[in-house]
Amino acid sequence: MPDGLDLSAEMLVPRKGRGAISNPAVRFEGTARDSFDDGWGTLADLADLPPLPTPLIRETARSALAWNESPDIGFDRSINPYRGCEHGCVYCYARPSHAYVGYSPGLDFETKLLFKPDLPALLEKELSRPGYVAKPVALGANTDPYQPVERSLAITRQVLEVLERFGHPVTIVTKSAGVLRDLDILRRMAARNLAHVCLSVTTLDSGLARRMEPRAASPLRRLQAMQVLAQAGVPVGVLAAPMIPGLNDAELERILSESCKAGATRAGYVLLRLPLEIRQLFEEWAQAHFPDRAARILALVRETRGGKAYDSRFGVRQTGTGAYADMLARRFQVAAARLGLGGTNARSQPLDCSQFAVPAGAKAEQRQLELL
Template sequence: MSSPSHRFAASRIAPAQRVEDYVGVQIDPERRRGRGAGINPSGRFEPARQLFDDGWGSADDLPPFRTEVQEEQPRRIITTNQSPDISFDRSINPYRGCEHGCAYCFARPTHAYMGLSPGVDFETRLFAKPNAAQLLERELAKPGYQPRTMAIGTNTDPYQPIEKRYRIMREILEVLEAAGHPVGIVTKSALVLRDIDILSRMAERNLCKVALSVTTLDRKLARAMEPRAATPERRLSTLRLLSEAGIPTTVMVAPIIPALNESEIERILDSAAAAGVREAGYVLLRLPLEVRDVFKDFLERAYPDRAKHVLSVIRSMRGGKDYDATWGKRMRGDGPYAWQIGRRFEIAARRLGLNRERRQLATDLFRPPVAEGGQLSLF
């Protein structure tokens, strides 16, 4: 079987390394219709390739980018971290890549490790892990495993469109429910409502919470920036239905982008509180590695009148750089502009009664699954 990089690279157009190299050679708008990235630069770990005109105009005849899914069989499914500025130490990613196509997605650079582009490839060349539930059951059954909240959706969305077919996330939830293991979910998709039966049962035992990211209430901006994610109205409706089912909900105003969606902080929190949300959080726009070029290209295409201003304000909150990965600063930024964003968020949240309590999920209900061929407990 050929490697993913060989399999996908032959059909890709990866003409350049920087946004500046794309002047006059942007991917045709009709070909990338419905996709968030307008470029498909070479990944860090593959050779740069240049667009070549063979005189036949063949580039114009290429079909639209279709979503392709390759199944992979990882050996482990739980990823651990020791980052001091995030609230979880373990997570699961059922998929690599994300069809939602958010132009700002900080997970885009992970596709470079697969020999693919963090641009359009990230949205169209996806990887599914169909054995995730079996791996999870095996890892939870290991002697000495200590339960803490399992985070899902912190990298790519577990409820992106291909989940309708693969149902990997639902199988994971079935394992977690049976084991009495707590889980925290982050998504932009209304598909999470499909699993409201499992989630409501887990919520009765204080085993789950669900966060939806609401980036904007402006349908035009959402369509341009998050082309295949649920509409803002659907996300708020999803929060309401989850809350009515007794499932603890959180709204993530994320990412906050200065001079683009920053003015909506208070309105998003107002709408989420009216939908029954009791907790809220925010994250400032992050532009690590290749995300910078994809996002800059998006701004220049969709909002050319304010692109330079947006980037200038971002740099004012990142020590003059496009991004600062320092722990404690990467999520919130630094400087006066970042400070006032934080205070606005806090004041609005306090006014609405949000974050008065931070729900801690139960860990004392955990019962390890019985490993295949293992012996049942007497008690």
């Protein structure tokens, strides 16, 4: 899509309760579809369409643990109970991964959800393998482990039960106050220095949050969740992410301050990332919701990415480059230091890996041989 944002207004019709405006073609397919107005006003009629349903699709997982070697991520393994996320955050960096299963990173990502009911059993099997070495595992690194469907499926809770039995450390990042459902497990694990939780807060403006993250918990509910977690003895942090130049970045200091008041003791931030299809999705969203400043927002984004929409290089993809990005980084450093907030990186907040052990009740063929 050209940088001039020459999008037709008729094509930018938000769907109620959804973040993405469109459903881009799956990039691995040989054909593509494009919407156009045929002169009969058919695209304008989209505004009257009913809300999109959210079908659930069972996925047979091949493994529980996903591994990465990224030098700018503070963990080397993660667990993702779901593919796709009903929160509908328009900027979500996980959207392009939906193409791997044949669905669009657009509306499909937030309406066609894949769930993995066999994940807890697979996890127990993998943790029981001889030679497994425990390090903190990130729960929900790709999509939110506490999105609405978790209320009924409870796969995340079952995963936490396995991790607790094995004495395995875990870190959680979520936008949902639903994490409080598992406060009993998290309190016990935190008492053993096996768990910490980060709440992602993008904005304190409920109206803006409703547009960017239509089905995520309100900013106030996230702050309240921080407070409950902290009071229960669960180490809690805030991730101000993503910071979007010209849209929500002015809120950075206030987000950190309010989170600190709620009990957060650590903080991090990430600059908006627009890889692959996310660029189109975000441009459409900005034009639909903020037509008066969409061009300015995208220009600032390019300013922090060396003139491009995205720079994927390790070391700069999370924070950007240039004067604007440097200023944002400095603002974060000053605010975090003033508030006494440490880093969210697992390496800077070490959890105890020495307690890991295959429980006696595990099947003999799945657990490590004990030294006699």
